[in-house]
Amino acid sequence: MKNVADLAGVGVKTVSRVINRERHVSEATIARVLQAAEQLQYQPDVHAGNLRRADRRTGTIGLLVGNVANPFSAAVHRAVEDAALERHIAVFASSLDDDADRERASIEAFLRRRVDGLILTTVHHSQAYLGGELEQGTPLVFVDRRPNGIVADTVLTNNAESAASAVGHLAEHGHTRIAYLGDNEEIFTAKERKRGYLEALRRRGITPDERLITDGLTDDAKTAVAVSDMLALDDPPTAIFSAQNLITIAVIVALRRVGLEHQIALVGFDDIPMADLLSPAVTVVAQDPSAMGRIAARRIFERLDGNTGPARDFVVPSRLIQRGSGEIRA
Numbered sequence: 001m002k003n004v005a006d007l008a009g010v011g012v013k014t015v016s017r018v019i020n021r022e023r024h025v026s027e028a029t030i031a032r033v034l035q036a037a038e039q040l041q042y043q044p045d046v047h048a049g050n051l052r053r054a055d056r057r058t059g060t061i062g063l064l065v066g067n068v069a070n071p072f073s074a075a076v077h078r079a080v081e082d083a084a085l086e087r088h089i090a091v092f093a094s095s096l097d098d099d100a101d102r103e104r105a106s107i108e109a110f111l112r113r114r115v116d117g118l119i120l121t122t123v124h125h126s127q128a129y130l131g132g133e134l135e136q137g138t139p140l141v142f143v144d145r146r147p148n149g150i151v152a153d154t155v156l157t158n159n160a161e162s163a164a165s166a167v168g169h170l171a172e173h174g175h176t177r178i179a180y181l182g183d184n185e186e187i188f189t190a191k192e193r194k195r196g197y198l199e200a201l202r203r204r205g206i207t208p209d210e211r212l213i214t215d216g217l218t219d220d221a222k223t224a225v226a227v228s229d230m231l232a233l234d235d236p237p238t239a240i241f242s243a244q245n246l247i248t249i250a251v252i253v254a255l256r257r258v259g260l261e262h263q264i265a266l267v268g269f270d271d272i273p274m275a276d277l278l279s280p281a282v283t284v285v286a287q288d289p290s291a292m293g294r295i296a297a298r299r300i301f302e303r304l305d306g307n308t309g310p311a312r313d314f315v316v317p318s319r320l321i322q323r324g325s326g327e328i329r330a
Contacts, residue, residue, distance in 0.1 A: 007036035019044050041132040043111045061300060062110030063093040064103065064120045066144070072245060072270055072289045073121070076143060079293025080119055087301060089116075098184060098218070100124040111138075117300040121145055123187055127152075139303030141296045145188040146313075153303075155296045155314045157287045159189050159269075162318040163196030163243065164203075166267040166285045169320060170239040171204050174330035175265060179212040179230050179237035181223060181251060183244045190215065193243040193269055212237050223250035224257075231258065238264060238330045245270035245284075252282065265328040267320075276323055283326025285318050292316050 001019075005012045010029060017025050018033040036042075063080050065073035077093055084091050092115060094106040103124045110118060117139035120127075127142075128149030134140060140152045147154065170178050180197045182190050194215070201208050211233060214226040227250075230237055242248040248268030255261040261280065268275075268284045275282035295314050 001042070003040055004033065004036045004042050007040065008032040043108065043114075057116050057304075058114050059088065060090045060092060060113065060115045062107070062113075062115040062118045062120075063091050064096055064106050064110075064118070064122070065093065066096050066098065066121045068093070068095050070246060071273060072144075072287065075289035076121075076293035076296070079290045080297045083294055083297035083301070096121055096123055098123045098187065104129070116304055117141070119143060119296045119300055120147075122147060123184075125186070139300050141299050141303075143292055143296045151311045153299050153311050153314070155292045155299070155316065156189075157292075157318050158315050159192035160196035160199065162285045162287075163193040163241070163269060164200040165196075165318075165320055166269065166326075167197050167200035167241050168204070169283075169322075169326055170241065170265055170267055171200070171206070173239075173265060173327060175239035176206050176330070177209070177212065177235060177237045177239065178206075179240045180214070181217055181226055181240060181242050181247050182215045183217055183247060185215040190243060197241055197243070217244075217247050217250075220250040220253070223247050224254045227251060227254040231260070239328075240264060240266050242266065242268040244268075245272050248272055248282065248284070252278065261325070262328065265326055265330075267326040271321070278325075280325045280328065281323035283323050284321050286321050287318050288316050 001012050001015045005015045010033060014025065014029060015033055018030050061084060063077060065077055067073050068077060081091050092110055092113065096103055100123055103122055107118065119141050121144050122142065126149035127147040130140060131150050134150060134152065142152055142154045144156055146156065167178055180194060182194055184190055185194065198208055212230060217223045217226060240251055242251045245268060249272055251266060255264055266282065268282060271284045271286040272282060275284060295316065
């Protein structure tokens with residue numbers, strides 16, 4: 001706080017008032033203090049009175065997942081918590097909801113509480129703002145999406161290869177009109193899965209049809225419209241590759257609404273609840289989010305235990321689960 005005060009040209013008490021959002025501080029002074037705090041990467045320590053231990057550890061880690069309502073994120077969350085419990089470490093968790101501002105706010109909240117390490121799923125175009133934390137020795141492990149702007153441990157699936165295997169499976173069943181439905185193309189996983197889709201088509205001499213490719217499907221309504229528009233084409237798709245599990249659920253609803261669930265083949269990326277109980281049961285490329293969570297937790301604990309080796313990628317293989325929807329022939 002003294003460093004911030006010196007840089008801003010104010011007293012330490014003024015810095016305290018600004019950080020704690022107390023009244024009677026001018027807007028100009030607030031701006032100077034906040035600019036100095038950002039320049040020095042200062043974070044107020046809410047546990048300062050309790051940090052008497054020599055290693056300054058708090059026995060906590062921060063976990064940022066995509067969306068706790070998504071079964072994938074929930075499985076990662078549970079695996080990390082189970083691993084942390086064995087070491088008597090508490091987990092602070094937050095949802096990203098694919099919001100870049102929320103990413104920064106959640107991570108800053110973790111850092112204010114002086115967590116010992118961070119396990120992160122991110123969406124911001126760059127994570128360079130965490131470079132200072134890496135330099136200070138804060139362990140960072142990224143899950144599902146590779147960071148930009150820094151090099152850090154990452155646990156992920158080979159998204160492009162897995163997507164290509166799904167599209168190849170549909171092609172092997174005679175399909176050449178294969179639609180792609182994906183979420184925000186700025187997200188690392190979405191980019192990779194679309195890349196795998198396109199590579200699989202080209203590998204088989206199939207020219208991609210832009211009318212069968214839709215990105216940015218962030219809710220059920222958008223997915224329903226996309227499916228409806230594709231089905232209305234003179235040469236509609238005979239198969240659909242859905243690149244995200246919540247989109248897959250919306251596709252199933254849309255196909256059932258028009259009675260085409262047994263005519264149009266479907267392979268989804270990520271498993272969904274009760275996929276084997278539907279008719280037809282849903283074929284998926286299944287990731288292993290529990291394994292991804294366990295590996296991320298193991299890596300963060302290795303770092304906390306003194307491992308200073310170079311950053312690594314940990315690739316967890318997916319598997320194609322054939323249940324029926326992906327085996328409908330063209």
